[in-house]
Amino acid sequence: MSLWEYANPKKFMETAARLLPVLAVLAAGALVTGLVWGFFFTPDDYKQGATVKILFIHVPAAMMAVNAWGMMLVASLIWLIRRHHVSALAAKAAAPIGMTFTLIALITGAFWGQPMWGTWWEWDPRLTSFLILFLFYLGYVALWEAVENPDTAADLTGLLCIVGSVFAGLSRYAVKFWNQGLHQDSTIMKVGEKDPLDVAYYVPLLICIAGFVLLFVALVLLRTVTEIRVRRLAVLQARERLA
16 A cells, blocks of 8 residues: 555545544543643652653643644645645644644743743743744744635745744754753653653653644644645635636
8 A cells, every 4th residue: 555545635534534533542541641640640859849740741742843843844845746735734734733832832841941940931042943933833824824825825835844944953953052051951862871851750751742642643634634625615616606
């Protein structure tokens, strides 16, 4: 079976209808398990106290904010190269979801930063690049709404997505590029190294990350199916006006 079969809207919608109930149940189960475990059954950190538990929302949201833009980039490149409408609509569908994850990451980061850094906001490289990524999300969504022709909108937003990918990458690797930033580097992959993430938080965090990934996939499928139906309805209405 070729992956390109799912470029057919009918095939995509049939597959999405089968996957959505499973993904919804798995996402709900992972999120409830991870968040309840993380917030109610993990100890306070000896330095950060209960504030550390913000990581169960902040870290998955931040990861998905960047990865959502990466998914949009791949879908946009497929549209620009292969002209598959489903990929363009999938990129469009993912944008508000990724924008929401970015906003959640910014807000929860502010709530963590205030007691830890003594300020709600700092022009740290990672924070700044994340704010710019949020603005790119806003611009992407606005551009889809501003351009009437859907193919032209897909072309322009695809190009914007390529440009915005620079900042999506910066938001992920800014700490590695600029060591003077306040924001610490990722500790998820540092088991056994200096200052790793405590094992008490590690497993529930991984479950939360899995829940956010499953939620993202489910929402993208749902919104893409909706976008396909909206596109079909617009075509039918245009034909009726011409008849």
